[in-house]
Amino acid sequence: MQRRITIKEVAEAAGVGVATVSRVLSGGSASAETREKVLAAAARLDYRPSALGRNLRRQRTGGIGLLVPDITDSFYARLADGVLSCARSYGEPVTVGVTGDDPEREAELIGTLIEQSMDRLIAVPSGDGEMWGPALRAGLNVVFADRRVRADVPSVVPDDRAGVLTAVEYLAGLGHRKIAYLGRHGQSQRVAAFTSAIASLGLPADRDLVVHARSSRDSAYAAAAGLLQHRADVTAVIAGGNVLGEAAVLAARELDVRIPRDVSLIMFDDVPWAELCSPPLTVISQPAQDIGYRAAELVFRQGRRPPAVTLPTQLVVRASCGPKASARR
Amino acid sequence: MQRRITIKEVAEAAGVGVATVSRVLSGGSASAETREKVLAAAARLDYRPSALGRNLRRQRTGGIGLLVPDITDSFYARLADGVLSCARSYGEPVTVGVTGDDPEREAELIGTLIEQSMDRLIAVPSGDGEMWGPALRAGLNVVFADRRVRADVPSVVPDDRAGVLTAVEYLAGLGHRKIAYLGRHGQSQRVAAFTSAIASLGLPADRDLVVHARSSRDSAYAAAAGLLQHRADVTAVIAGGNVLGEAAVLAARELDVRIPRDVSLIMFDDVPWAELCSPPLTVISQPAQDIGYRAAELVFRQGRRPPAVTLPTQLVVRASCGPKASARR
DNA sequence: CTGAAAGCGCTAACAC
DNA sequence: GTGTTAGCGCTTTCAG
Numbered sequence: 001m002q003r004r005i006t007i008k009e010v011a012e013a014a015g016v017g018v019a020t021v022s023r024v025l026s027g028g029s030a031s032a033e034t035r036e037k038v039l040a041a042a043a044r045l046d047y048r049p050s051a052l053g054r055n056l057r058r059q060r061t062g063g064i065g066l067l068v069p070d071i072t073d074s075f076y077a078r079l080a081d082g083v084l085s086c087a088r089s090y091g092e093p094v095t096v097g098v099t100g101d102d103p104e105r106e107a108e109l110i111g112t113l114i115e116q117s118m119d120r121l122i123a124v125p126s127g128d129g130e131m132w133g134p135a136l137r138a139g140l141n142v143v144f145a146d147r148r149v150r151a152d153v154p155s156v157v158p159d160d161r162a163g164v165l166t167a168v169e170y171l172a173g174l175g176h177r178k179i180a181y182l183g184r185h186g187q188s189q190r191v192a193a194f195t196s197a198i199a200s201l202g203l204p205a206d207r208d209l210v211v212h213a214r215s216s217r218d219s220a221y222a223a224a225a226g227l228l229q230h231r232a233d234v235t236a237v238i239a240g241g242n243v244l245g246e247a248a249v250l251a252a253r254e255l256d257v258r259i260p261r262d263v264s265l266i267m268f269d270d271v272p273w274a275e276l277c278s279p280p281l282t283v284i285s286q287p288a289q290d291i292g293y294r295a296a297e298l299v300f301r302q303g304r305r306p307p308a309v310t311l312p313t314q315l316v317v318r319a320s321c322g323p324k325a326s327a328r329r
Numbered sequence: 330m331q332r333r334i335t336i337k338e339v340a341e342a343a344g345v346g347v348a349t350v351s352r353v354l355s356g357g358s359a360s361a362e363t364r365e366k367v368l369a370a371a372a373r374l375d376y377r378p379s380a381l382g383r384n385l386r387r388q389r390t391g392g393i394g395l396l397v398p399d400i401t402d403s404f405y406a407r408l409a410d411g412v413l414s415c416a417r418s419y420g421e422p423v424t425v426g427v428t429g430d431d432p433e434r435e436a437e438l439i440g441t442l443i444e445q446s447m448d449r450l451i452a453v454p455s456g457d458g459e460m461w462g463p464a465l466r467a468g469l470n471v472v473f474a475d476r477r478v479r480a481d482v483p484s485v486v487p488d489d490r491a492g493v494l495t496a497v498e499y500l501a502g503l504g505h506r507k508i509a510y511l512g513r514h515g516q517s518q519r520v521a522a523f524t525s526a527i528a529s530l531g532l533p534a535d536r537d538l539v540v541h542a543r544s545s546r547d548s549a550y551a552a553a554a555g556l557l558q559h560r561a562d563v564t565a566v567i568a569g570g571n572v573l574g575e576a577a578v579l580a581a582r583e584l585d586v587r588i589p590r591d592v593s594l595i596m597f598d599d600v601p602w603a604e605l606c607s608p609p610l611t612v613i614s615q616p617a618q619d620i621g622y623r624a625a626e627l628v629f630r631q632g633r634r635p636p637a638v639t640l641p642t643q644l645v646v647r648a649s650c651g652p653k654a655s656a657r658r
Numbered sequence: 659c660t661g662a663a664a665g666c667g668c669t670a671a672c673a674c
Numbered sequence: 675g676t677g678t679t680a681g682c683g684c685t686t687t688c689a690g
Contacts, residue, residue, distance in 0.1 A: 004388075004446075004467075006683055017661040022685055031659060051444045052385045053683030056666050059333075061381070063424070063445075071413065077406045084400065084427050093424045093441055095392070098413050112422055115380045116392075117333075138333075217601065246601050271602075272546065272575050278607030335667055346677040351669055360675065382667030385682050 005047045014041035025049060055117060063093040064299055065113040067123040069101040069186070069215045073243050075269050075288045076124065079145060082292025083122055090300055101186055101215035103127035110135050120299045122292075125149045126186055145295040147189060148308060155308045156295040157189070158286040163313035164193040165200075167238050167266045167284055170315060172201050175324035176236040176264060179203065180227055181210040182248060183240035184220070190240055190268075209234065213244060220247035228255050228263070235324050236264040242271045249277060260322035270316055280318035287311045334376045343370035354378060384446060392422040393628055394442040396452040398430040398515070398544045402572050404598050404617045405453065408474060411621025412451055419629055430515050430544035432456035439464050449628045451621075454478045455515055472634075474624040476518060483634045485624040486518070487615040492642035493522040494529075496567050496595045496613055499644060501530050504653035505565040505593060508532065509556055510539040511577060512569035513549070519569055519597075538563065542573060549576035557584050557592070564653050565593040571600045574610060589651035599645055609647035616640045 011018040014037045024030045024038040041047075055061045066083050068076040080096060087094045095118065097109035106126045113121060120141045125132065129149030136142060136152070148155035164181075171179050181194045191210055198205055208231070213223035224247040227237065239245035245267030252259050259265050259279055267274065270285035290311055298305055340347040343366045353359050353367040370376075384390045395412050397405040409425060416423045424447065426438035435455045442450060449470045454461065458478030465471060465481070477484040493510075500508050510523045520539055527534055537560070542552035553576040556566065568574035574596030581588050588594050588608055596603065599614035619640055627634055 004683090007685095008683080011661095018684080019662075019686080020660055023660085026685085029659070034660080048440070048444050050385075050446060050683050052381060052390070052446050053666095054685070056379075056381045056385050056668090056682090057684045057686080059666065070410075071400070072403070072406050072410050074401070074403070074406075077401050077403075080425075081399075081401050081427065084425070088427075091441060093426070093445055095422045095424045096409075096413070097422070098410065098417075111377070112420065115377050116422055117379060117381050246605065249605050250601075272579075273600075273602035273606065276575065276578050276607065277602065277605045333667090336669095337667080340677095347667090348669075348678075349676055352676085355669085358675070363675080379667050382682095383669075385666090385684090386668045386670080388682065 004050065005045045007047075007049065007053075010038070010041050010045055010047045013045060014038045059117070060119045061117045062090075063087075063095060063116075063118060064120040064122060064296065065109075065116075065118045066094050066096040067099050067106060067109055067121070068096065069099050069124055069126060070243075071096065071098055073215075073241070074271050075146075075242055075286070078288035079124070079292035082289040082294075083145075083296045084292075085289075086293045086296035086300070092300075099124075099126045101126040101184065103131055107131055110140075114138065114140070122295045122299055128188070129153070141299060143295050143298045143305075145291050147186060149188075151307065154298050154305045156291050156298065157308065157310055158291065158313050159310045160190045160313075161193045161196075163268065163284045163286070164190060164238070165197045166313070166315045167268075168194070168197040168201060168203075170282075170317075171236045171238075171264060171266065171321065172203065174236075174264065174321060177203050177324070178206075178231075178234040178236070179209065180231065180234045180237040181240065182213070182224055182227060182237055182244050183210060184213050184215060184244065187240055194238070213247070217243060217247065220244050221251055224248040224251040225255065228252060228257055234263065236266070236321070239265065239267045242267060242269040242274075245269070245274075245281060245283075249281070259320050262325055264321035264324075266321060275318065277320075279320050281320045282318045283316050285314045285316050287313075333379065334374045336376075336378065336382075339367070339370050339374055339376045342374060343367045388446070389448045390446045391419075392416075392424060392445075392447060393449040393451060393625065394438075394445075394447045395423050395425045396428050396435060396438055396450070397425065398428050398453055398455060399572075400425065400427055402544075402570070403600050404475075404571055404615070407617035408453070408621035408624075411618040411623075412474075412625045413621075414618075415622045415625035415629070421629075428453075428455045430455040430513065432460055436460055439469075443467065443469070451624045451628055457517070458482075470628060472624050472627045474620050476515060477637060478517070480636065483627050484637045485620050485627065486637065486639055487620065487642050488639045489519045489642075490522045490525075492597065492613045492615070493519060493567070494526045495642070495644045496597075497523070497526040497530060497532075499611075499646075500565045500567075500593060500595065500650065501532065503565075503593065503650060506532050506653070507535075507560075507563040507565070508538065509560065509563045509566040510569065511542070511553055511556060511566055511573050512539060513542050513544060513573065516569055523567070542576075546572060546576065549573050550580055553577040553580040554584065557581060557586055563592065565595070565650070568594065568596045571596060571598040571603075574598070574603070574612075578606060578610070588649050591654055593650035595650060604647065606649075608649050610649045611647045612645050614643045614645050616642075
């Protein structure tokens with residue numbers, strides 16, 4: 001391992017003190033002449049300031065941490081892409097962790113990040129936000145993405161209320177009355193929006209009409225299949241994410257229930273394959289990449305920040321919804 | 330920002346010296362009694378050793394860097410997931426960067442990682458491997474994933490030769506002779522395998538039958554559309570990745586060329602939607618997550634490492650390939 | 659405007 | 675077995 005050039009060597013090469021080098025390189029004041037000398041020496045030696053040294057001294061890390069439930073889920077991948085893209089413009093590294101929507105694992109990852117003295121963190125929180133107390137008190141600069149679970153943490157979220165309402169209204173307009181919501185744990189926001197939308201349209205309320213899956217394809221499939229199997233009376237389902245939508249289509253095929261003839265399907269999150277699917281899926285598109293980007297902007301912002309920014313969703317009608325079918329069986 | 334507990338405070342609380350605390354916490358020798366005291370004090374104060382301090386002293390970072398062309402591409406997302414999963418078992422953080430398959434951007438990211446004193450790096454290299462010289466000489470512990478562009482860097486790659494050969498043979502068996510390869514830049518391996526497979530089966534060689542796209546959906550679509558439009562004589566295409574496959578299906582629909590009636594399609598990389606697609610896509614599946622996991626194992630391994638590990642691919646026949654059609658138009 | 663010096667938190671010699 | 679101490683590379687007072 002080749003030894004690394006240090007500020008001291010640059011100072012010697014330039015014939016100045018280390019403090020001067022530090023100042024010049026961080027844009028402090030210096031005479032034009034000195035500046036020149038230092039810059040030349042640094043360039044000549046190909047000097048790279050050690051982030052370790054700087055961070056230790058400064059007692060903070062520039063970089064940012066990013067916690068997502070599942071990087072394999074297109075939605076979170078796009079969200080991450082947004083964060084990465086913003087961070088790149090700041091030249092700051094981002095450390096990502098996968099929580100699997102498990103609060104325990106999340107806490108563990110937060111611990112790792114704290115050990116790194118990472119003081120900026122973007123997270124799709126997995127629990128109800130309780131365990132964030134300590135981290136917050138420790139001074140961690142956190143912003144939540146996709147889910148808003150605490151009022152004291154700035155959050156960037158899609159407009160769940162509007163999105164769900166649009167979906168439910170659209171389905172109701174097609175004559176559906178028994179509409180199910182297939183969600184994943186941690187989406188309390190959305191479930192609340194769903195039940196309230198159902199209520200506001202005077203549709204029959206039924207707790208069993210919302211089904212939850214954990215953060216895995218298997219779990220999603222099981223939930224979807226269970227719903228389709230046991231509730232032959234539901235004529236429409238809203239899948240709370242692309243993995244759930246995928247599971248719903250798969251389960252429907254397996255169980256030989258036809259979309260949209262037997263049941264209509266609306267999926268949250270527009271993904272490229274939604275259009276290629278048979279039938280093409282009607283979706284509520286969400287600005288995943290934007291959510292990430294905005295969250296990153298927020299976490300880099302020093303001053304007072306808005307408590308929440310809500311980004312619009314959009315209904316994209318394709319071919320997975322039809323008029324209410326007579327109940328199956 | 331709450332001040333952080335330091336080793337010194339733990340030492341005082343336990344009534345021992347700092348070195349002892351350090352030793353105990355890193356599993357060094359100490360009497361049972363002291364160990365007890367230290368552990369108790371550390372737990373009581375909720376002490377978190379600062380990675381910054383340790384790394385500065387040690388002159389290295391535990392964590393690992395990961396460079397992928399596009400985190401939004403399911404293949405790389407799964408690869409990343411594998412890396413993350415392995416790193417988690419070591420309790421080490423991973424810093425990810427997106428190169429967009431651009432060597433310049435890649436170099437920039439490597440620079441950032443070096444500033445962090447990151448000494449372990451997993452990369453899907455974007456160029457021909459030339460620019461890796463300096464980084465390697467600087468002692469960076471690199472392993473390549475998905476692509477093998479330098480013999481002096483351990484690599485974990487899918488078995489491109491076998492995969493491509495299988496695909497070409499399958500297609501040839503169906504009667505196809507004009508087979509095109511739709512790849513992305515940087516996949517030189519695969520292109521070589523393709524041309525050699527074509528040759529070994531005695532099919533007509535034609536340089537224009539391999540088309541390249543850059544790392545974006547738009548570029549992929551343009552390449553696919555161009556191929557389908559200008560080469561009405563090709564009756565089968567192999568897409569070198571899921572993004573390219575998606576683009577091919579989309580372009581085919583747009584141009585009203587039917588799969589598999591007008592052209593057969595084999596896609597590299599099996600993704601959940603391949604089965605949901607209309608028609609379901611025949612694919613060469615690749616162990617993306619495994620590639621990442623194995624690469625991570627390698628980068629953590631200290632001693633001598635195998636120069637390359639090749640992971641098997643598999644042909645999954647679905648419905649996107651048919652017998653050779655008469656040339657369109 | 660510039661240099662000397664004091665640490666940031668930690669580990670690894672080195673003494674005891 | 676345990677404590678003391680010297681830095682790792684850097685920024686930031688504080689003098690000059």
